[in-house]
Amino acid sequence: MDFAHELKRHVASVERGLDRFMPPASTRPARLHTAMRYSLEAGGKRLRPVLVLATAELFAGAKATKDESKFENQKSQILDALPAAVALECVHTYSLIHDDLPCMDNDDLRRGRPTAHKQFDEATALLAGDALLTYAFALLAENYAAQPPLAAALVRELADAAGSRRLIGGQMADLLAEKKTDATPYELEFIHLNKTAAMIEAALVMGGLIGGARKEDLAALRRAGQHLGLAFQIVDDILDATADTAALGKTAGKDAKAGKTTFVKVHGLAASRSLAAEQNDAAIAALDALPNGGGLLLLLVNTIAVRSS
Amino acid sequence: MDFAHELKRHVASVERGLDRFMPPASTRPARLHTAMRYSLEAGGKRLRPVLVLATAELFAGAKATKDESKFENQKSQILDALPAAVALECVHTYSLIHDDLPCMDNDDLRRGRPTAHKQFDEATALLAGDALLTYAFALLAENYAAQPPLAAALVRELADAAGSRRLIGGQMADLLAEKKTDATPYELEFIHLNKTAAMIEAALVMGGLIGGARKEDLAALRRAGQHLGLAFQIVDDILDATADTAALGKTAGKDAKAGKTTFVKVHGLAASRSLAAEQNDAAIAALDALPNGGGLLLLLVNTIAVRSS
Numbered sequence: 001m002d003f004a005h006e007l008k009r010h011v012a013s014v015e016r017g018l019d020r021f022m023p024p025a026s027t028r029p030a031r032l033h034t035a036m037r038y039s040l041e042a043g044g045k046r047l048r049p050v051l052v053l054a055t056a057e058l059f060a061g062a063k064a065t066k067d068e069s070k071f072e073n074q075k076s077q078i079l080d081a082l083p084a085a086v087a088l089e090c091v092h093t094y095s096l097i098h099d100d101l102p103c104m105d106n107d108d109l110r111r112g113r114p115t116a117h118k119q120f121d122e123a124t125a126l127l128a129g130d131a132l133l134t135y136a137f138a139l140l141a142e143n144y145a146a147q148p149p150l151a152a153a154l155v156r157e158l159a160d161a162a163g164s165r166r167l168i169g170g171q172m173a174d175l176l177a178e179k180k181t182d183a184t185p186y187e188l189e190f191i192h193l194n195k196t197a198a199m200i201e202a203a204l205v206m207g208g209l210i211g212g213a214r215k216e217d218l219a220a221l222r223r224a225g226q227h228l229g230l231a232f233q234i235v236d237d238i239l240d241a242t243a244d245t246a247a248l249g250k251t252a253g254k255d256a257k258a259g260k261t262t263f264v265k266v267h268g269l270a271a272s273r274s275l276a277a278e279q280n281d282a283a284i285a286a287l288d289a290l291p292n293g294g295g296l297l298l299l300l301v302n303t304i305a306v307r308s309s
Numbered sequence: 310m311d312f313a314h315e316l317k318r319h320v321a322s323v324e325r326g327l328d329r330f331m332p333p334a335s336t337r338p339a340r341l342h343t344a345m346r347y348s349l350e351a352g353g354k355r356l357r358p359v360l361v362l363a364t365a366e367l368f369a370g371a372k373a374t375k376d377e378s379k380f381e382n383q384k385s386q387i388l389d390a391l392p393a394a395v396a397l398e399c400v401h402t403y404s405l406i407h408d409d410l411p412c413m414d415n416d417d418l419r420r421g422r423p424t425a426h427k428q429f430d431e432a433t434a435l436l437a438g439d440a441l442l443t444y445a446f447a448l449l450a451e452n453y454a455a456q457p458p459l460a461a462a463l464v465r466e467l468a469d470a471a472g473s474r475r476l477i478g479g480q481m482a483d484l485l486a487e488k489k490t491d492a493t494p495y496e497l498e499f500i501h502l503n504k505t506a507a508m509i510e511a512a513l514v515m516g517g518l519i520g521g522a523r524k525e526d527l528a529a530l531r532r533a534g535q536h537l538g539l540a541f542q543i544v545d546d547i548l549d550a551t552a553d554t555a556a557l558g559k560t561a562g563k564d565a566k567a568g569k570t571t572f573v574k575v576h577g578l579a580a581s582r583s584l585a586a587e588q589n590d591a592a593i594a595a596l597d598a599l600p601n602g603g604g605l606l607l608l609l610v611n612t613i614a615v616r617s618s
Contacts, residue, residue, distance in 0.1 A: 131478075152457045169341060
């Protein structure tokens with residue numbers, strides 16, 4: 001498998017999907033829809049939506065090799081993963097917009113461009129975030145209407161992962177930990193299992209649901225997502241402590257300045273590197289049990305590890 | 310029908326439902342879940358969730374009179390409306406929390422108590438709003454999982470009504486109109502058809518979906534919701550201009566001070582009163598075509614009109 005080519009193909013699908021499934025910037029009120037697209041189009045790695053597409057394809061492909069006659073049908077299932085991929089990127093983008101607001105991290109720069117509240121204003125950024133979150137659920141309900149059990153399962157997975165016990169809970173815990181000088185590894189793990197890993201987990205599970213993964217495979221995807229999410233966050237913490245602003249595309253060294261509870265702060269740089277490798281290996285082990293040996297997913301896992309080198 | 314009793318019964322169901330379906334305040338992180346409950350428990354008229362319950366009961370009741378044997382089955386359908394009612398109140402409450410934030414209306418008082426960002430802080434209020442919005446979709450997907458087509462239809466209705474073209478779009482247009490001295494009646498109607506009427510419409514349609522309303526009845530409910538929502542907003546504008554803070558439970562006279570585009574500002578007080586009555590009559594006409602003559606809904610419509618006297 002030509003990994004670079006596969007990744008490029010998925011990213012291109014996501015970019016096309018974003019344009020196709022989002023309301024035009026001119027939709028009334030235009031300022032709101034312009035702000036939604038501004039933040040979505042800021043780019044980024046598109047990791048989460050690519051994971052949705054890669055996972056859906058993995059399972060659809062595995063089925064197709066067992067039964068050639070179903071291949072055409074499976075290919076249409078792969079296409080079907082795009083609205084879910086876009087929905088996930090909407091939720092991710094909303095969380096970044098709100099996270100950047102003055103009352104949260106107060107960040108001026110995101111992906112090398114002014115953050116939404118800098119480019120527009122706070123109220124517009126707040127509402128654009130709200131709108132992206134809401135639109136994610138509309139996308140799922142509308143585009144999977146012909147398969148109601150799948151639609152309902154996708155909504156449930158996304159709402160749980162983005163909810164008060166997971167994504168938002170992790171952000172709240174993160175804010176609360178800023179004021180503490182003695183955050184424990186246990187608190188640190190709660191923050192990142194939820195703030196970061198929840199959405200990576202949801203990407204894999206939603207892709208699995210669309211691809212028709214069996215129950216035990218969904219469980220493996222969930223485990224892999226947790227480890228992958230932790231690995232990703234540890235690497236992010238390492239980069240914040242070691243890279244410069246230009247390379248990051250966002251303000252570097254902010255975590256330490258804000259007194260954030262990071263892996264580097266709690267465990268130190270060397271131990272954080274080992275922890276990242278450990279979580280990465282655990283993710284690979286979970287993926288290894290999947291049909292087709294994890295295929296593209298394994299490679300994606302490794303690119304995340306490579307970022308830290 | 311003893312209207313006061315019926316209304317009390319529905320409000321009591323909603324209060325019990327809020328307690329039953331929301332995560333306990335002690336759920337980790339406790340500050341977030343405490344803030345979610347603080348805002349939900351601030352009370353208010355519970356108009357939207359009551360409309361869900363009343364509408365579901367209306368259709369279930371109408372069916373039961375046609376076929377006695379189905380009555381028990383229909384009664385369980387009525388009970389089933391509670392998660393949807395709670396979901397709608399979650400979305401309404403989220404919109405109030407975000408609307409009260411300093412970058413939006415900057416309000417200190419809501420339902421006679423400090424607003425969420427005054428009681429907690431801005432970041433907690435922002436996240437509590439995000440969490441309530443997200444939880445609404447989790448509630449629908451989880452509690453209607455046994456009826457996937459209903460779950461998907463409810464999610465779609467709620468996401469559309471709360472989305473960038475409706476609720477959030479109305480709020481954005483409202484903010485943009487503040488800076489204008491010459492807002493037209495057309496702009497005014499766009500704001501309120503979306504800012505207020507969208508969620509009233511969703512309440513009626515979601516109740517109808519749960520109660521098993523026919524397609525033509527759903528269309529009548531949608532029309533009624535639009536008129537009812539406009540009537541409600543006009544009355545709200547009149548009250549803001551004429552009542553005092555103690556009676557309102559929120560800061561009075563704020564609209565004029567903020568330069569808001571209200572019905573009173575655009576049309577004057579007398580014409581606004583006529584318009585409210587007109588919209589009220591149109592709502593009644595739409596409801597009149599429903600099974601059981603609209604029953605409780607008709608009475609609810611009239612209480613909204615009475616507020617303005």
